Amino acid sequence: MSIVSEPILRRKIADEVFARLKFLIESGELSAGDEMPSERELMERYGVGRPAIREAMQALASKGLVEISQGERAKVLRITAESIIRQVDLPAKLMLSGSADSLEHLKSARIFFERGMIREAAVKATPEHIAELEALLERQVQNLGDADAFIEADMDFHQYIASISGNPIFVAVSGAMLGWLKAYHSEMLIWTGRENFTLTEHEEIIRAIESRDADVAEQAMIKHLERSRALYALKNRK
Template sequence: MTTPDDGAARSPRVPFDRIGVAVLRELVESIVTGQFAPGDLLPPEGALSTDFGVSRTVIRESVKRLQEKGMVTVAQGRGTHVNPIASWNLLDPLVLSTLILHDDTLGILDDLSVVREALEAVMAGAAATHRTDAAVAELRDSVVQMRNAIGDPDAFRTADVEFHHSVMRLSQNVLAENIAGSLFDHANESTRYRGVNPEDAYEAAVSEHERVVEAIDVGDAVAAQRAMEEHIRVSWERRRLPSPRASGR
């Protein structure tokens, strides 16, 4: 007699291979770009199977993944409806990266910067209360690397990313670190988020990071919070590209 733990009693999970991943990615993109708008019905399983040239099983699994991401609701006998963006799991890596990729108005990146500012400012304040000599030395080393890499954007960005992750770790807030780190890393994959830095932008960024370190070093949580808040806000304002839609192009 089999038991609930017996592997033979369980239905095997359908492998979601590269074809399925490609179908899911295209469906997510179709929803993000508005090809299927909130309230719309997705085409039935058979039609999607024909359109993508894949089996119904692949389509069924893809729609299931969409539902797990909050992008659709499957109602028996009524089809699959697209949900409004407020229902989506915006921290899902595929959803977030697709939103950023197609953020023509920079609205998502503006929102992301505001959330980063709030989270990382609080984390910088917490880092000041948990400061250690070793942690401060690590932060100072990242700033030195940034200063030495002012003529090398890639090396500068690497040191910048390490600085921010170091502050997150020092905050000892694992949940905030997970959320802010995910937002930061996905945003940095976007050329729109990296924007175009004006002259002396790197020098200004180094000075802003130094103010964060100084506040953390003396254990001033309020000053550390304000310094990080200002840095994230002004650095985004500095490099932010004009929105194509806003400029009428």
């Protein structure tokens, strides 16, 4: 059946309220930080009941357009690359949890992405950037033996490299991929001496960035990520 001959379905009241509230945001009538109209005001404006208003507000919140706090009016959120990508966080984790292939694809995507980020860093890094990377490496050294803190510092190291690009979309993508992978990071990393390989490789990456040699930096990153990709695996699968 073509779209022109499909039956026209009556929209739920909550869906219509959602569409109108979304238009207020899209049109700029309500901007980031503005409070949404009260439930009573919206009920009177649109001639609908409280359940329809609340359902529409929840739909706006689920799409990252507003923030709902207990006892306060909902507020329009500022749309950022991070807030947009956060909307796919749960579906991405569910996809990964059910498919070994998806996890392998994510590992490969991460390597492809970080190859580009390291080349950007080699071109754009300042002495201040190098100093911050060295501080992050030292934080890892100080957290040897503490798996959670060590891995957190590891993630911050890689995300900081993405931030050197100056592109907030790259930073958001980096943070998302690292967050999705974190759930599958094997505890084998700690207590086996493998954390020392990580420290050595991070040092090599810093020196390559500092030398401003994009080719050497890229090869250092590939070696690091190819070695560590085996440390990410689906758990509790038979």
